[in-house]
Amino acid sequence: MDIRSLACFIAVAEDLHFRRAAERLNLTQPALSQRIRALEEQVGTALFERDRRRVSLTPAGQAFLAPARAAVASVGEAKSAALRAARGEFGRLRLGFTVIAFYGSLPDTVWRFRQRYPQVEVELQEMNSPRLERALDNGELDLGVLHPPLSTPSLVVHPLAELPMRLALPANHPLAGNEIVPLEALRDEPLLCAPRSVGPSIFDRLIGLLCAQGFSPRIALEVTPMTTLVGLVAAGAGLGFVTAGIAAIPRPGVVFRETTPPPPTLPLAAAWREPSLIPSAKRFLALVDESGR
Template identity: 35%
Template sequence: MIDREDAMDLRRLAYFVAVAEELHFGRAAARLAIAQPPLSRQVAQLEADLGIILIDRSRSQLRMTQAGTVLLEHARDVLERLDRTEREVKRIGHGFLGHLRVAFVGSATYGVLPNIIKAFRLAYPDVELTLSAMNNAELKRAVIQREIDIAVARPSLDDEELKAEPLHHEPLILALPATFASAQARPIRLAGLKSNTFVLYPRKPRPSFADYILKICLVEGFIPKSQVLAQDFQTAISLVSVGVGIALVPESVSQSERPGAAFCAYEGSNPGASLSLNYRRDNRMPHLFNFLKIAQKLIRHARD
């Protein structure tokens, strides 16, 4: 019985294709950058393994047998597919092809993250980039369970399985109903707003960014008596725009105009808001590190 591994050795197959296309052992050897005698032996061994004659050597010029012609057609296809597979695997292995899943908190859609995503898509156009919005609790669960590769959280996700890379830090600002903002004297002190309704987010799970804001209020000596909890950042700003209350938000939020809402700085405790890139410590995929490199480059450029 023929050993298929020996009979269809890929190196011998490539040697055979070179001889079949050149119809000359000398030219084929030069093309392959090997000596002619070992080339002749390898082709002869292929014929011996298959038990058939592939190349007619009885004349002054080499000629293909019918079996050799059929093998040449299929050998070209096999070698081409192998070469194509090797190129594709290498591109995936270097992060130029494949799939990267990124999820982020809603407020991250302002500021630096959109520029990072644009730069990554420009540098790696063949990588399928899946984007989704989640709160911190959802981000933590998804990245730990490998449902996403990168979690853009505010401020970061605390878990021994995860690593957090600082992305951006910015001050907090006030989001006010436009009519309310125009009536306020400047500067606005945070403590002076204690009688107003504070719109906080997210509603659940807790603790969350809502509790972070409440701690800032506590530093200023008050706890808002009137609180409205919104499920997410976008809903909170919408409630502010229709006059439900005021909110503390990252400064980058002011880059996007919202009819009915105004943004301004305030006086008082302002520890700011931070964004981070979070990923599993055991995630070694090149796409992840390519994304991190682009993010770090853009952050350095912004600082310079």
């Protein structure tokens, strides 16, 4: 029992006239009659009373009409859902991100995506970059926003931005009065930083820059995420570098300063597993690019 035969039955039931129904369906009348007879054989009973003057539904035909309409509508809805999913307008998007990524335009992009594509369920998962890499590679996420370089060859990287860094220091620290802090002034200061295992590239570049100033930095504590680092700065545990996005949020007892020379930037990128993005992830990435990153 195919959907086309059900559609033929519905057309005849609505018009109660084989010729008009055939014209509506762009069929010949004999072809339509043949389909109806085949359908009646499948159902096991007559659906129409026919004579030379008129066509009418049998009691079985009357009972069959509503379920037939529901079946045709259901197939139409299924087809529509499939097409919307293929266009990225329906379904699910599993989006992973780092804490740092959410201190920028990403929350606004997620909000706009949900407004534009309300039938896409967005599942958000926060984790650090190495865990994001593993989750993407294992197929647990559709798209990740993280910090390259990556160590997983199967992932495609789409650069988004270079995030500037700021020095976080206690508001009562002697260097807090400087608008721009010379890095050489950090020679004897206790530094807070993320473990190298979380971000080896930024760790190596930052430590290398400090060593280039003629001293080996004194790392007092390895800490992640950067929001926790800011809290430890407020507690007087040391100084540390955070992104400008985090520095833009006022924190009592902490000030943020530029340095000379400036610290390395932190790259931000979208990543996904080869060979291609799912449609909803393509839609999301287009919104990210549209917002100017």
